[in-house]
Amino acid sequence: xxxxxxxxxxxxxxxxxxxxxxxxxxxxxxxxxxxxxxxxxxxxxxxxxxxxxxxxxxxxxxxxxxxxxxxxxxxxxxxxxxxxxxxxxxxxxxxxxxxxxxxxxxxxxxxxxxxxxxxxxxxxxxxxxxxxxxxxxxxxxxxxxxxxxxxxxxxxxxxxxxxxxxxxxxxxxxxxxxxxxxxxxxxxxxxxxxxxxxxxxxxxxxxxxxxxxxxxxxxxxxxxxxxxxxxxxxxxxxxxxxxxxxxxxxxxxxxxxxxxxxxxxxxxxxxxxxxxxxxxxxxxxxxxxxxxxxxxxxxxxxxxxxxxxxxxxxxxxxxxxxxxxxxxxxxxxxxxxxxxxxxxxxxxxxxxxxxxxxxxxxxxxxxxxxxxxxxxxxxxxxxxxxxxxxxxxxxxxxxxxxxxxxxxxxxxxxxxxxxxxxxxxxxxxxxxxxxxxxxxxx
Numbered sequence: 001x002x003x004x005x006x007x008x009x010x011x012x013x014x015x016x017x018x019x020x021x022x023x024x025x026x027x028x029x030x031x032x033x034x035x036x037x038x039x040x041x042x043x044x045x046x047x048x049x050x051x052x053x054x055x056x057x058x059x060x061x062x063x064x065x066x067x068x069x070x071x072x073x074x075x076x077x078x079x080x081x082x083x084x085x086x087x088x089x090x091x092x093x094x095x096x097x098x099x100x101x102x103x104x105x106x107x108x109x110x111x112x113x114x115x116x117x118x119x120x121x122x123x124x125x126x127x128x129x130x131x132x133x134x135x136x137x138x139x140x141x142x143x144x145x146x147x148x149x150x151x152x153x154x155x156x157x158x159x160x161x162x163x164x165x166x167x168x169x170x171x172x173x174x175x176x177x178x179x180x181x182x183x184x185x186x187x188x189x190x191x192x193x194x195x196x197x198x199x200x201x202x203x204x205x206x207x208x209x210x211x212x213x214x215x216x217x218x219x220x221x222x223x224x225x226x227x228x229x230x231x232x233x234x235x236x237x238x239x240x241x242x243x244x245x246x247x248x249x250x251x252x253x254x255x256x257x258x259x260x261x262x263x264x265x266x267x268x269x270x271x272x273x274x275x276x277x278x279x280x281x282x283x284x285x286x287x288x289x290x291x292x293x294x295x296x297x298x299x300x301x302x303x304x305x306x307x308x309x310x311x312x313x314x315x316x317x318x319x320x321x322x323x324x325x326x327x328x329x330x331x332x333x334x335x336x337x338x339x340x341x342x343x344x345x346x347x348x349x350x351x352x353x354x355x356x357x358x359x360x361x362x363x364x365x366x367x368x369x370x371x372x373x374x375x376x377x378x379x380x381x382x383x384x385x386x387x388x389x390x391x392x393x394x395x396x397x398x399x400x401x402x403x404x405x406x407x408x409x410x411x412x413x414x415x416x417x418x419x420x421x422x423x424x425x426x427x428x429x430x431x432x433x434x435x436x437x438x439x440x441x442x
Contacts, residue, residue, distance in 0.1 A: 019050060020197070020400075021081065021090040022392035023074065025187055026097070027251065028227030028347065029056050030073040032081040033389045034090050035376075037397045047393055049376035052386075053080030067187060074191045092193050093396045095388050096141065096176045096184055097202025097224065097231050101245040103331065104173045105146075106133045109166060117150070117159045117167055125169040133173055139181040141201045142174040144240045157237070174201045174243045197396065203231035203243045205391030208398075210345050210369035210384075211235065219340040221333070221364070223324060224387060225348035227251045232324060234333045234340070242331045246323060250348035253316050260312035261304050262292045271309070278310050278317070278353025310353075317354060321361035343369035345387040 024031045031054035035047050055073045082088065108129030112121055130143055147155035150164035159167055185196050206224040207216070216235040224231035227250040234242040258268035271290050284307030292302030328334055342364050344355060349368055359366040370383040371390035383390075 019085060019088055019090040020393060020396045021078065021092045021193075022389040022396070023078070023092055023094040023188055023196075024386075024389040024392070025070055025074060025094070025184060026226055026228070026388075029054055029385070030070060030077050031055075031386060031389055032074070032078045033386060033393060034081045034085040035374075035393045035397075037400065046373045046375045047390075047397065049374055049390075049393075051081035051083070051085030053077035053082075053084075054386075067183070067190075070187050071191045074187060078191070078193065089194070091197045092188055092195075093197045093199070093392050094184055094188065095200045095202040095205040095392050096139075096181050097226065097229055097245060097388060098180050098184075099177065099229065099245065099247060100180070101141075101174070101176045101201055101203075101231070101243065103242045103244055104133050104175065105170060106130065106173055107168060107170050108132065109168045112164050112167055115163055115165070117162050117164055119160060121167050122148075122160060122169070125167050126171060129169055129171040130173065135173075135175055137178050138175040139178045139199075140173060140175045141181075141199060142172070142204060142240060142243070144172040144174075146170045146172055146239070146241065172239075172241055174204065174240070176201070198399065200392060200395050201231075201233070201243045202229075202245065202388050203233035204240055205389075205395055206231065206345055206387045207233045207235060207240075207343075207391065208394045209371040209374075209387045209391035210343050212372065213238070215343075221328065221340050221342045222369070223342055223344050223346075223349075223358070225249060225344065225346040225354075226388075227347065230320060230324060231346075232327060234328070234331070236340075242328075242333055244327060244331070246327060248320060248323075250346075253313055253348065253351075256316050257309065257312045260308055261290055261302075263290060263302070264293065264299065267291050267299065271304075272313070273350055273352075275306060276309055276313065276352035276354070278314055278351065278357055282306055284310065313351070314357065317357045318361055321358050325362050341365040341367065343367055345369040345384045347385040349384050 019034050019036055021032055021034045033049055034051035035049050053076070055077050082090070106129040108125040108127065110121055110124045110128055125148075126143065126145060130140070147157065147170055148159040149155050149168045150159055150162060151166050181199055184199065188196055203222060203224050207222040211220055211222060217238040219236045222233045229245040229247055230249045231245045232243065233240060254265055254269045254272060257272055258265050261268060261271065267290065275288050284305065286306040287303045288306055290302055290304040291299040294300040325334070342358065342362060344358055344366055345368070348354070355366050355368050368384070369387070371387055374390055
């Protein structure tokens, strides 16, 4: 198929909507997914993936994280995805899943001037709660109302139209280091692409990829187990209640295994995913072919007992999940009568036997999760490595649909829209995001 035919195919598959690209710049990889907005129906329906590009950043037992390398890799990954998608320049979005992503709780109170609560009082209460938290040198990613109360009465979910003299709201504020988020945005623009349409919290995005709307309503915990950080998100009654990240993740596991097997980081990573067998269902005395480092520092044929994998990985995994349990308990989401289940995703979730360890330590039901309702790329278990980027796409299309559904329908009837290279999403991006934010929260 030629370039012209590919572009025609892109136009037909997007229903006339400009495509959206989700960029995931992690410690171990850079990936890019390009998708078409659902032509009809809510964002929970299948999203058509048009292009996929990904490159690993590991080298010699460590992860390349210098900005120049990330930018070069991003260009290659985005180029791969755009070629698959028909060489159209999409709008870009991303998620922050690095250090010091935290959640704060805050309360805002306002007087109701005319006795009946309107959207204006709701917005003012949320703004007051947001202003009560010092966000200097921080970037606010999410501001989610948890509950409202009128005149100190029982909490309610929607106060609009009710009578009262005083309105209070409790909000969940998810924020990250300003320099960390800015570095993420700078990497995208320096690579030659448009400014990101938005940045969301990584665990929030992963949750929207692997959880159904019903699961978010019923309550669930998502653990996104990546190379450098473990992200956590808690949902109750369909809304985000907590999100944070903690360091010490997949790379630490691989380093432990490399030391135990006397091999390189790359060999240990491959062996971890192939022979992990941490659940005790395999013969610990089974000998496996694993190259080892010889006296001259070069790899040579070697063997390792399967039991050595458990000896190296289980203690570290137990330590990580115990820290997760402590973080959740400190945030008020420890073991509860409801017993919210855990959806475990991310690249490290592919390690054989990890689910059983998570279940034993967290004392909750645990399932291995991968993106659901996405069409157009291989839906094997490896899709868990794309959970964050897939979630960014779902969040993006949900925001765009909430902000201007009538515009989306108009574009579909009028024919394909044009997205200029380097133009982002146009001059109305700030207005669009503001409208979407209010509609999401009220």
